[in-house]
Structure formats: structure tokens, C-alpha cells
Amino acid sequence: MAIDQMAKDFTQAVAEERADDYQAYWADDIVSLEPNDGPMSRVEGREQLLQKHAWWNENAEVHSSNTDGPYVFGDQFAVNYEMDVTIDGERSQMKEVGLYTVKDGKIAEERFMYGQQ
Template identity: 75%
Template sequence: MSIDQFAKDFTAAVREDRADDYTAMWADDIVSCEPGEGPMSRCEGREQLQQKHDWWNANAEVHSFECAGPYVVGDQFAVNYSMDVTMDGERNEFHETAIYTVRDGKIAEERFFYPTGE
């Protein structure tokens, strides 16, 4: 499968909240990086990344969610995410860009970037 089609399939699965489909696209040794410090700023492996997703699902009330992309170059693609979320009783709009690196037909790394000042 081409990187273009892989990226389109992944983004569609995320957009449609088909978790089984997009998690099947993770490499066993996937690395996930978020800016800053904290216990989930770097997750290594499927199990840790699944724990991160489980934490998000248990703690975030998502009122709206949009994703734009994918934007492909080489073995990477980017997706822009926008969401309206309540966490810890506080409701905020949230924006981020994710860069995904694909190796051997699976996502080997994901990195998240936030606008300065958010």
C-alpha cells in the first residue's frame, strides 16, 4: 500500500473514531511524543500508547472533533486536529499537529506539536 493510501486510511479511521482500525496501524514498538514533561510525554510500545488512549478516553469529554489532512511527504504524513474538550471541569478549544512516521507498513512514531501560547 502506498504511503498516500495508508495516510488516508489512518486519517479516515481517526476521523470516524474506528479505534480498532487505527490502532491496528501502530507498529509494536511505536513511539509517541508530546511536548513538555510528564508521564505520558513519551510512550514506547503498543501497551503504553493504549494506556495513554485509555486515559484520554476516561478523562476528556469531547464536544467536537475535526481533523484536516493528511499531508504526505516521503515516509511521513501530518494531520491537523481541532477539538472542543472539557477536562478537569474546564472547557477549551484545542489545536495540534501530529507528524506520523511510517516504517514497514506501520506507524513507527507519532509526534504532536501545539501552537505557541496554547
């Protein structure tokens, strides 16, 4: 599958919260990076990423979300995310960019960058 179509399908699955569909695009040795110093700032492998998603689902109440993209260049694509979310009793508006690197038809790395509020 061409990266353009893969990126489009992945982004649509994320927007529609179809976890089984978007997780099918992850490489078994996927690396996920966040720009903070917390325990989830770097996770490696499908199992750790599933644990990261489980933590998010248990701790975040998403009131609304929006995705914009994907924007494809070479072996990478980016997606803009906006969320109205409550975490630990604190509601905030989040903006972030997810940068995904594809190798051998799977997402090998996801890297998130946060916008300034």
C-alpha cells in the first residue's frame, strides 16, 4: 500500500476511534516519543504502546477532538490533533502534531509535538 493511502486510512481510523484498525498499522517494534520527562515519554514495542493507550483511556476524559491531515512527505506523515480533555480534574485545550515514520509498510515511530497554549 502506498504511504499516501496508508496515512489517510490510519488518520481516518484515529478520527473515528477505531483502535483495532489504527493499531494494525503499528510495527511490532514501534517507538512512541512524547516531549516530556514522564514515564511515557518513550515507549518501545507494541505492548508498551498498548499500555500507554490504556493509561490514556483510564485517565483522560476527551470531550471533543479533531484531526487534520495527513500531510505526507517521503516516508513520513504528520497529523494535527486538537482535543478538549480533562486529565486529573483539570480541563484543557490541547494541540499537538503527530509525526509518523513508516518502514516496511508499518509505522515504526510516532513522535508528538505540543502546541503552545
